Amino acid sequence: MVLGCLAKQPIGLPCLTTQSGVIERVTTFKLLGITLSSDLSWEAHINAICAKVAPQLYYLKQLRCAGLPSGDLLYFYLTVISPVVF
Numbered sequence: 001m002v003l004g005c006l007a008k009q010p011i012g013l014p015c016l017t018t019q020s021g022v023i024e025r026v027t028t029f030k031l032l033g034i035t036l037s038s039d040l041s042w043e044a045h046i047n048a049i050c051a052k053v054a055p056q057l058y059y060l061k062q063l064r065c066a067g068l069p070s071g072d073l074l075y076f077y078l079t080v081i082s083p084v085v086f
Contacts, residue, residue, distance in 0.1 A: 057081070
């Protein structure tokens, strides 16, 4: 990934090569749990987190609509959802 002002230039940068082959150039990648993009915006990271959390929040909403007490909802969140997100 090329970061900074070089990433925005329309001129193609030369490919990087090593003894094992050509290094693929990407626009986003994940490093230490954070999704980084070449334009250094948070959009890719936020989208990745939302995609990861949405299914678990759906189940939490269904349980709330079914009338589960708030203590049980908290227990469900701490045991099922929280380990997946973090």
